[in-house]
């Protein structure tokens with residue numbers, strides 16, 4: 365009897381502590397919009413990202429257009445990816461566009477020195493990339509070569525893409541099968557110019573930017589949105605110098621790169637699939653650093669550009685773990701767990717909540733590389749938990765931003781604390797409100813009370829992504845372990861909304 369009472373007491377205690385509460389106030393739209401370009405993707409010539417991911421051998425038994433695999437294209441179309449950044453990354457500053465045009469069998473070969481030392485046959489070049497973007501119905505975002513290229517090379521690439529004149533280079537595009545200008549708009553002037561893109565100081569880079577930008581011309585109907593190579597994580601001086609030295613109006617955006625490293629140690633990043641709660645917690649702590657980075661870089665930009673004419677473009681983000689065992693370490697192939705989904709959802713909530721300054725972002729890197737949306741194994745393909753987050757969150761694209769006030773309970777592990785809950789909200793063109801909520805606590809359900817100022821709504825429906833274990837993944841044997849499911853844990857309670865948010869979950873609500 366004594367033992368039974370003890371068991372009941374322990375059960376009661378854990379039931380009591382396994383819950384906490386949060387409150388959210390959602391205000392009316394303040395005039396800001398969540399740009400769809402925040403939901404952009406990045407695909408580099410790296411590992412099996414392009415080759416094997418998008419562009420496959422003719423003999424592979426999957427549906428293809430030319431050599432572009434259509435299973436991958438169709439999956440990405442479903443989540444409305446708005447833009448695709450290419451050809452790198454570090455590869456961009458070694459890439460010479462003329463190697464990737466004309467008859468494929470005559471294209472020069474090169475060694476991809478950044479990524480695994482493999483032979484690059486240049487079979488996927490400018491025309492193939494733009495054919496892919498057309499299939500995806502997304503905008504191309506091309507990163508030009510500043511590190512090892514020339515002003516002339518970049519200038520001619522833009523002319524090749526966008527000019528409808530009789531110039532030799534524009535006519536070459538026509539002879540290569542595309543008489544119409546491609547009208548590429550998003551243009552990166554170098555990549556990580558502080559590192560693999562040329563080891564430059566910010567002072568040197570800004571001078572280079574001005575030179576390259578001067579000859580990166582606008583052609584009729586194709587105004588360029590030039591994006592300067594921005595800071596590495598918390599290098600605030602880089603942002604300061606760029607904002608001080610590059611005249612407003614010259615750059616459309618300034619980039620920022622930040623990767624979540626689970627351990628925080630670049631030499632031993634941590635496994636994608638095997639981690640403890642303490643390691644999970646540390647990963648989320650590092651993920652939430654994005655909020656601080658965005659705030660501090662934005663504050664610098666605000667001093668030079670109070671009208672927010674220059675976009676902060678987070679064109680590389682995501683979790684970077686150790687590569688999967690027995691894979692080429694230069695290929696950066698990693699699995700993708702429920703933890704990745706929580707990272708994606710949390711980061712997208714941060715971006716939505718900073719949509720006044722962040723107008724564009726690209727997850728690294730779409731297929732088979734780093735925090736991928738899709739993994740392939742020859743003809744097989746699977747959708748990762750991160751893919752499902754982008755699927756749930758697509759309703760925020762171009763939505764009217766709804767400002768949030770949040771009081772979150774703490775999630776504490778090993779004496780350190782993070783907010784358990786994060787939220788963002790928007791209203792779509794037909795007046796439906798979407799609220800995305802994340803509960804990072806691995807153990808506790810959170811009851812959220814949401815107050816919606818002056819908003820009329822009658823019904824609420826929802827979707828949820830969660831799983832039994834934080835380490836759960838989709839595999840080629842079990843590709844549907846993590847799927848979006850219906851969520852019935854949200855109820856109208858007078859004018860308020862009451863949500864029972866399960867531990868380690870992402871929820872999207874729709875109010876009509």
Ligand code: AHR
Nearest residue numbers: 452453454455555556728
């Ligand atoms: O995304 C992988 C690499 O990370 C990119 O090539 C580079 O820009 C960054 O350092």
